[in-house]
Amino acid sequence: MFIRFVTAGGTIDKIYFDDLSQYEVGESQIQHILHEGLVDFDYEIVPLLHKDSLEMTDEDRVALRDYIAGDEAERFVVTHGTDTMPATAEVLSAVEGKTIVLTGALTPARFKATDAMFNVGMAVAAAQIAPPGVYIAMNGQVFEAGHVRKNRAENKFELT
Numbered sequence: 755m756f757i758r759f760v761t762a763g764g765t766i767d768k769i770y771f772d773d774l775s776q777y778e779v780g781e782s783q784i785q786h787i788l789h790e791g792l793v794d795f796d797y798e799i800v801p802l803l804h805k806d807s808l809e810m811t812d813e814d815r816v817a818l819r820d821y822i823a824g825d826e827a828e829r830f831v832v833t834h835g836t837d838t839m840p841a842t843a844e845v846l847s848a849v850e851g852k853t854i855v856l857t858g859a860l861t862p863a864r865f866k867a868t869d870a871m872f873n874v875g876m877a878v879a880a881a882q883i884a885p886p887g888v889y890i891a892m893n894g895q896v897f898e899a900g901h902v903r904k905n906r907a908e909n910k911f912e913l914t
Contacts, residue, residue: 756796758827762803764835766859766870783863787874807835815845823849830854831877843899846888855880857891
């Protein structure tokens with residue numbers, strides 16, 4: 755089994771700058787998460803974007819779609835910010851014949867209490883067993899693209 759990980763940024767990779775009292779997207783944490791998880795399958799990590807999802811443009815989404823569509827891999831996990839993850843999933847739905855799972859975190863992976871590791875694990879499992887299509891793995895669930903939204907008031911993903 756081979757999975758291509760594509761990093762786009764988002765909270766999963768954020769760093770807190772205490773002096774500035776702000777968060778910024780830092781280096782991808784996916785390699786650390788996979789190492790800590792003792793994964794035993796072939797993978798490659800491609801750092802494609804480095805953005806908060808609220809800063810992602812339509813052009814960024816098309817670049818992500820085009821990269822995945824043109825890549826030889828069949829299974830992908832995309833780390834992405836949660837605010838616009840459903841919008842990106844919709845754009846990626848145009849890619850045929852590949853299993854694409856988007857995931858992220860509601861708290862940075864660098865924090866002790868984070869959902870990042872669990873979400874990445876769910877995404878890896880979904881990428882291994884789901885048929886071709888686009889999915890979002892968050893909050894212990896796997897949602898099909900086009901049928902999920904982020905409920906900001908409750909800070910979770912849910913069916914639409």
